[in-house]
Amino acid sequence: MDSAIFHIPGDSVAPPAAAPHAPAAARHDGIDRRGLALCVLPPAIGLALLMGVWALATQKGGSFPTPGQTWDAAVQLFADPFHRNGPNDQGMGWHVLNSLSRVALGFGLAALAGIPLGLLIGRSSFANRMAAPLIALLKPVSPLAWLPLGLLAFGSTNSATVWAIVMGALWPLVVHTAAGVQRVPQDYLNVARVLRLSEWTVITRVLLPAVLPDVLTGIRLSVGTAWLVVVAAEMLTGGAGVGAWAWDAWRHLNVAHVIVAIVVIGTVGLLLEGMLKRLARHFTFED
Amino acid sequence: MKPFIQVQDAEMVFTTRKGRLQALRDIRLDVQRGEFVTLIGHPGCGKSTLLNLVAGLLMPTSGALICDGREIATPGPERAVVFQNPSLLPWLSCLDNVLLAVESVFGGREPRARIKVRARAALELVGLSHALHKRPHEITAGMKHRVGLARALAMEPKVLLMDEPFGALDALTRAHLQDELLKIVARTQGTVIMVTHDVDEAVLLSDRIVMMTNGPAATIGEILDVGIPRPRVRVELAEDPRYGAARKAVIDFLYTRHAPVEQAA
Numbered sequence: 001m002d003s004a005i006f007h008i009p010g011d012s013v014a015p016p017a018a019a020p021h022a023p024a025a026a027r028h029d030g031i032d033r034r035g036l037a038l039c040v041l042p043p044a045i046g047l048a049l050l051m052g053v054w055a056l057a058t059q060k061g062g063s064f065p066t067p068g069q070t071w072d073a074a075v076q077l078f079a080d081p082f083h084r085n086g087p088n089d090q091g092m093g094w095h096v097l098n099s100l101s102r103v104a105l106g107f108g109l110a111a112l113a114g115i116p117l118g119l120l121i122g123r124s125s126f127a128n129r130m131a132a133p134l135i136a137l138l139k140p141v142s143p144l145a146w147l148p149l150g151l152l153a154f155g156s157t158n159s160a161t162v163w164a165i166v167m168g169a170l171w172p173l174v175v176h177t178a179a180g181v182q183r184v185p186q187d188y189l190n191v192a193r194v195l196r197l198s199e200w201t202v203i204t205r206v207l208l209p210a211v212l213p214d215v216l217t218g219i220r221l222s223v224g225t226a227w228l229v230v231v232a233a234e235m236l237t238g239g240a241g242v243g244a245w246a247w248d249a250w251r252h253l254n255v256a257h258v259i260v261a262i263v264v265i266g267t268v269g270l271l272l273e274g275m276l277k278r279l280a281r282h283f284t285f286e287d
Numbered sequence: 288m289k290p291f292i293q294v295q296d297a298e299m300v301f302t303t304r305k306g307r308l309q310a311l312r313d314i315r316l317d318v319q320r321g322e323f324v325t326l327i328g329h330p331g332c333g334k335s336t337l338l339n340l341v342a343g344l345l346m347p348t349s350g351a352l353i354c355d356g357r358e359i360a361t362p363g364p365e366r367a368v369v370f371q372n373p374s375l376l377p378w379l380s381c382l383d384n385v386l387l388a389v390e391s392v393f394g395g396r397e398p399r400a401r402i403k404v405r406a407r408a409a410l411e412l413v414g415l416s417h418a419l420h421k422r423p424h425e426i427t428a429g430m431k432h433r434v435g436l437a438r439a440l441a442m443e444p445k446v447l448l449m450d451e452p453f454g455a456l457d458a459l460t461r462a463h464l465q466d467e468l469l470k471i472v473a474r475t476q477g478t479v480i481m482v483t484h485d486v487d488e489a490v491l492l493s494d495r496i497v498m499m500t501n502g503p504a505a506t507i508g509e510i511l512d513v514g515i516p517r518p519r520v521r522v523e524l525a526e527d528p529r530y531g532a533a534r535k536a537v538i539d540f541l542y543t544r545h546a547p548v549e550q551a552a
Contacts, residue, residue: 130456187374190344193362195391195442205387285377285424 065256073256074263092242092260099234099241102158106165110222113166114173114186115215121174122181122211132253134173140150143168143229147236157237161230168229172221181207209285216280223276227269242268289356290317290479292341292446297350299336309504310336314350316497316507318446323472323479325489327537328499329547334482335371335450337499341480342368342448355445364392367444371451373435376425380418381434386408388438409441410434412471429460433467440471449481453488465491466521473518486541490533491519498540501547508545511536 051067058066065073081093121128146167150160188210192202234243242265249257299311310333318324326334339345340352343362352359354366362368367388375384385406393402410419413433418426424436432452439447453461465488472479472492484487489496493513500508513533515524524530 067453146471148333185374187370187372188376190362190370191374191376193344194342194364194366194368195388196361197391201387201391205379206376209376273436 007019041161063253063255065259070256070259073254074260077257077260087240092245092264095242095245096264097242098239099230099243100268102162102165102234102241103223103230106162106230107169107219107223107226109162110169110173110226111219114170114218114222115177118174118177118215118218119181119207119211122178123207127157128178131174135171138167139171141167143225144232144236147233157239161233161237161239164233165226165229169222169226172225173215173218176214176218176221177211180211180218183214184210213280213284216276216283220273220276220280223272224269227265227272231265252258291320291322291355292316292318292480293351293353294337294341295353297337297340297347297352299333299340299345300348310502311340311347311506312504313506316510318478318480320478321430321476322495323481323493323500324495324497324514325481325483325488325493326497326499327483327489327541328505329501329541329545330484331502331505332499333502333505334499338368338448338450338480338482342366344368347416347431364388364442365445367439367442367447369432369435369439369447369449369452370405371454373423373431375431375434375438377423380420380431381410381415381437384423384434385438385441389441390440405441412440413437413467422503425531426461429456429464432456432464436464436468436471440475444477445526446478446480449479451484452481454484461485461488462521468492468518486534486537488532489537490515491524496533496537498537498545500545511540 031195055067058064060129077092083089083091084094117131121131132278143164147160150163151157152159154163184207189202189208192206197205204238230241231243231246234241234245235247238247242261246258246261246265249255294314294316297314298309301308301310314337316324316337326337328334336345338350340347341354341359341367343359356516359366365382375381376387379387386402389402389409390407391407397405407416407419410416413436415430415433415437420473423431426434436452453464456464469492471477479492481492490513496511496513497507498511499505511533513529515527515529515533
């Protein structure tokens with residue numbers, strides 16, 4: 001079985017069709033069942049293990065719901081996610097959309113300020129030295145710490161939440177954009193100088209395309225942070241949103257809903273990240 | 288006849304974190320129109336620095352550089368540079384990379400169609416008509432260097448400055464591109480200054496070889512007139528006694544009289 005030495009045991013790559021000892025299934029219909037099984041099986045086992053431990057731990061009853069009870073609660077919740085019976089009884093879908101719109105607004109404002117700021121800091125060492133200590137000081141501050149100032153300045157809880165998101169989403173954008181500008185190869189700038197390109201052409205044809213992958217990384221991290229912040233901020237400020245909804249469920253001791261909320265928050269975060277990763281792949285280039 | 292490029296007592300001192308570093312001193316060099324000059328020397332001898340001075344990418348600490356009767360103060364398309372790393376913009380196709388250069392030189396003066404013709408012609412000159420719309424990552428290293436050369440040629444520079452343009456290529460590709468360059472230079476009658484560390488490349492291509500002493504504070508040690516008539520053909524040169532003599536003179540300078548010094552901390 002000579003061909004086997006080229007395959008790591010358990011390798012998910014399909015064995016070559018001509019391999020004498022290829023699994024019968026792979027040879028039979030051209031679909032690599034073994035590889036497919038390796039893609040699906042481990043995550044399924046992981047999920048099953050979690051469910052098993054959860055079911056075991058909640059066997060004896062108590063305030064913590066079993067997986068079955070949680071599932072029932074989820075089915076009920078998602079039966080009509082967009083119903084609206086007054087401000088205190090809205091469907092899950094509305095809460096998610098509310099949170100997402102806050103993220104969009106907060107991230108949008110952060111991008112409007114952060115990307116130009118990052119470009120400036122990356123391009124000018126004076127601006128860099130001016131901003132570096134401030135960024136170093138403010139970056140480790142939890143975005144929630146900005147909530148009181150937001151409430152003071154804007155007077156509304158919704159604006160304060162958006163403000164906290166802006167303060168969380170800003171730094172990844174600034175830092176990654178600036179690092180991207182500083183990393184633009186000197187070769188490209190030398191080319192621009194020899195061609196005597198105008199400053200506008202340098203920015204649009206050389207700098208921005210060169211920095212784009214870094215900006216997209218900043219955007220991905222920034223949106224991730226914004227999604228973390230919105231849930232926490234809503235727990236404090238209330239209103240309509242996933243965080244507020246989860247906190248409300250907790251106050252009614254509806255733990256099943258809290259668990260559903262966690263799964264929903266995780267899923268939305270995962271989808272956001274996946275979308276932005278795909279977007280970034282479109283704009284990466286190789287030398 | 289007045290020399291086309293004059294380097295007058297140029298000195299270059301870099302201020303680094305460790306203090307002042309004198310890279311070049313007392314550089315005096317005249318290059319005639321249509322001449323092919325190579326700068327050769329061991330690593331760290333400042334040959335690339337000298338080229339960057341002529342390009343205008345660096346300013347001499349003292350002394351002056353003159354090109355076609357005008358002092359060199361900034362980089363510009365009349366002194367096109369072919370960089371060691373071809374430095375193509377990876378988000379632009381080969382044609383767009385060349386177009387960017389042509390637009391910046393002829394953009395205000397010529398219609399759009401004419402500019403496209405120029406860019407295509409330059410890529411055809413280096414044998415890349417089939418790869419116009421490929422991105423740099425889709426072509427080989429040798430082809431990237433051709434695009435870099437096409438971009439420089441398309442600007443119709445008064446002088447072509449080449450910084451070890453084929454240094455990173457394998458021997459066969461390099462030989463092929465050298466032959467191409469010989470043909471192109473013969474056709475365009477252009478002035479070329481080229482930095483190299485390859486003795487054969489220097490002898491094959493140049494009219495004169497400028498040999499530089501070791502740095503720091505390097506200067507021009509000797510200038511060799513190659514004196515082999517053009518057109519030159521690689522296979523015939525191998526048996527030409529003048530080729531052997533020129534080669535020996537350069538090797539003698541580089542390895543006997545100015546052997547590479549071990550860097551002592």
